[in-house]
Amino acid sequence: MSALEDLYREIILDHYRSPRNRGELESPPAVKAEGFNPLCGDEVIIYLSTKNGVIEDIKISGQGCSISQSSASMMSAAVRGKSFEQVRELIDYFKQMMSIHESHLDQSSGQESENTEITEKQLDLDNIGELAALQGVVKFPVRIKCATLAWNTLAQGLDESESTKQ
Amino acid sequence: MDNINYTTNTIKDGADPKLPSDDGNLLDVESIKQDFPILTRETAGGRIRYLDSASSSQKPVQVIQAMDDYYRSTHANVHRGVYRIAEEATHLYESARVAAGRLIGASHPGQEIVFTKNVTEAINLVAYTWGRANLSRGDVVLLSEIEHHANFVPWLMLAEEKGVELRYIPMGKDYNLDLTNIERLADGAKLMAVTAASNVLGSITNLRTVSAVAKAAGARLLVDGAQFVPHRLTDVKSIDADFYGYTGHKLLGPTGIGILYAKRELLEEMPPFLGGGEMIADVRLDGFSTTEIPWKFEAGTPPIAEAVGLHAAIDYLGKVGIDKIAKHERALTAYAVNKLEDHFGKDITVFGPKTGSDGDRAGVVSFKFADIHPHDVAQVLNEYDVCVRAGHHCAKPLMRCLQVPATTRASFYLYNDEQDVDALIHALDQVKKMFG
Numbered sequence: 274m275s276a277l278e279d280l281y282r283e284i285i286l287d288h289y290r291s292p293r294n295r296g297e298l299e300s301p302p303a304v305k306a307e308g309f310n311p312l313c314g315d316e317v318i319i320y321l322s323t324k325n326g327v328i329e330d331i332k333i334s335g336q337g338c339s340i341s342q343s344s345a346s347m348m349s350a351a352v353r354g355k356s357f358e359q360v361r362e363l364i365d366y367f368k369q370m371m372s373i374h375e376s377h378l379d380q381s382s383g384q385e386s387e388n389t390e391i392t393e394k395q396l397d398l399d400n401i402g403e404l405a406a407l408q409g410v411v412k413f414p415v416r417i418k419c420a421t422l423a424w425n426t427l428a429q430g431l432d433e434s435e436s437t438k439q
Numbered sequence: 440m441d442n443i444n445y446t447t448n449t450i451k452d453g454a455d456p457k458l459p460s461d462d463g464n465l466l467d468v469e470s471i472k473q474d475f476p477i478l479t480r481e482t483a484g485g486r487i488r489y490l491d492s493a494s495s496s497q498k499p500v501q502v503i504q505a506m507d508d509y510y511r512s513t514h515a516n517v518h519r520g521v522y523r524i525a526e527e528a529t530h531l532y533e534s535a536r537v538a539a540g541r542l543i544g545a546s547h548p549g550q551e552i553v554f555t556k557n558v559t560e561a562i563n564l565v566a567y568t569w570g571r572a573n574l575s576r577g578d579v580v581l582l583s584e585i586e587h588h589a590n591f592v593p594w595l596m597l598a599e600e601k602g603v604e605l606r607y608i609p610m611g612k613d614y615n616l617d618l619t620n621i622e623r624l625a626d627g628a629k630l631m632a633v634t635a636a637s638n639v640l641g642s643i644t645n646l647r648t649v650s651a652v653a654k655a656a657g658a659r660l661l662v663d664g665a666q667f668v669p670h671r672l673t674d675v676k677s678i679d680a681d682f683y684g685y686t687g688h689k690l691l692g693p694t695g696i697g698i699l700y701a702k703r704e705l706l707e708e709m710p711p712f713l714g715g716g717e718m719i720a721d722v723r724l725d726g727f728s729t730t731e732i733p734w735k736f737e738a739g740t741p742p743i744a745e746a747v748g749l750h751a752a753i754d755y756l757g758k759v760g761i762d763k764i765a766k767h768e769r770a771l772t773a774y775a776v777n778k779l780e781d782h783f784g785k786d787i788t789v790f791g792p793k794t795g796s797d798g799d800r801a802g803v804v805s806f807k808f809a810d811i812h813p814h815d816v817a818q819v820l821n822e823y824d825v826c827v828r829a830g831h832h833c834a835k836p837l838m839r840c841l842q843v844p845a846t847t848r849a850s851f852y853l854y855n856d857e858q859d860v861d862a863l864i865h866a867l868d869q870v871k872k873m874f875g
Contacts, residue, residue, distance in 0.1 A: 338815050
């Protein structure tokens with residue numbers, strides 16, 4: 274598989290063409306979080322409906338490249354019905370998958386990277402289902418921000434949801 | 440200083456750019472490409488098709504060699520040492536200043552050119568020093584909607600700090616600035632700051648009109664020439680510009696050196712910018728006085744090797760001929776736009792003035808391709824070694840006018856030819872296959 278085919282796997286193009294959980298929720302009561310990628314103008318807006326620390330519903334709107342939008346779509350499918358704790362774990366997990374690039378940079382400067390070890394140990398790709406399809410992105414460092422945009426925005430949404438509860 | 444013969448001794452004999460052999464109007468692009476190591480680098484797909492010169496141009500061996508020679512034979516800090524190489528370095532640095540001034544027709548190139556880091560810093564310098572000293576609450580600065588962020592944000596910062604009022608010349612339906620109401624917009628303006636050529640649309644501003652309006656309104660005129668000076672003959676006197684910025688790395692020179700032209704009397708009056716060594720006449724425990732222009736605005740060790748490289752780049756352009764480059768780019772841009780529109784029909788929307796119309800148009804072709812995001816377009820083009828820019832091109836207000844989040848942009852320079860355009864079209868066919 275060429276690097277380009279690895280980046281644009283069929284499942285990614287499928288989520289791009291038919292995004293899941295597309296739409297809006299009335300906010301409030303739903304929490305609304307917006308994320309922008311200033312480099313390319315990608316925009317992801319996430320609406321979260323939560324109850325007792327669980328994401329009951331999630332909707333995504335916004336616009337952007339295939340990587341940012343399919344990542345958001347896959348994410349929405351993966352986190353619906355999950356507890357905040359599980360979702361935060363998944364966010365960490367996903368972002369670690371996307372941080373391989375940084376560990377490469379560390380290696381090339383001759384430094385031992387703690388990142389590499391963690392990454393190899395924890396990246397059990399079978400566990401995250403179709404999200405694993407996004408791992409091809411790490412070969413294209415500038416696109417990592419596209420892939421992580423939705424996840425960072427979701428983390429913002431969780432923070433906001435938790436802070437409004439308190 | 441103005442009498443210095445600024446032909447560098449760093450360009451080796453026989454390393455002149457390749458000149459056209461037959462028709463004096465045409466560039467021999469294939470020979471020119473040979474001067475640019477990156478463009479002859481072999482890749483899996485053959486050659487790099489570099490269509491991103493609006494972002495930064497590539498460098499000819501003459502520039503690379505001049506900087507290398509400088510570091511090998513001459514380097515020392517400028518304006519300080521009395522030893523031979525320090526004097527030589529100072530001479531090279533100041534000669535570059537004169538060359539940078541002559542390129543744009545400055546009357547006093549030795550005094551009216553300030554070296555900065557880039558155009559962004561040049562505009563910030565004006566906003567920070569002239570702007571803070573001369574603008575106050577309610578004063579009007581007239582910009583345009585199509586500016587690069589470098590000519591928006593410094594003024595937005597001043598608006599926040601001082602309460603300066605910003606107004607904008609709109610973009611017309613033909614993608615040129617709509618100057619219909621410019622006199623009304625300019626009423627009460629103390630400064631007009633506009634781009635000479637849009638980095639997104641390729642539209643070229645009618646600076647004679649803008650200048651006449653500015654002068655009638657009693658406003659100073661600042662021009663962002665980043666996209667103009669490398670591609671068209673420039674004369675700051677003919678448009679009576681008060682401030683004019685351009686940058687080295689877009690005209691075959693190195694990164695890290697920008698040029699601010701300002702009229703001598705303005706530089707004399709303006710307060711200094713950064714404080715430090717080089718810019719002072721005297722420093723006491725209770726104060727300081729500034730040195731003469733232009734050094735008053737050049738605190739710290741300046742970009743010396745970069746100035747040497749810039750000078751070599753200006754010489755290179757002079758030998759090829761900027762008028763010829765302009766002609767070449769106009770023909771290539773018309774070829775590109777026609778071919779893209781013929782080949783892709785409704786799938787493509789080019790944002791920019793029509794080619795072949797009365798007015799001039801720069802070699803910048805921004806477009807929307809089907810509904811495919813520019814990042815995806817550029818990613819697939821990369822697979823075919825076609826280098827284009829995808830994004831908002833540091834012109835977000837303009838993106839909002841165009842109602843797109845981003846565009847794909849191909850831009851041309853003297854080393855591009857029809858084969859580069861054909862490679863772009865072939866690669867776009869593949870994009871369509873993948874995402875269509």
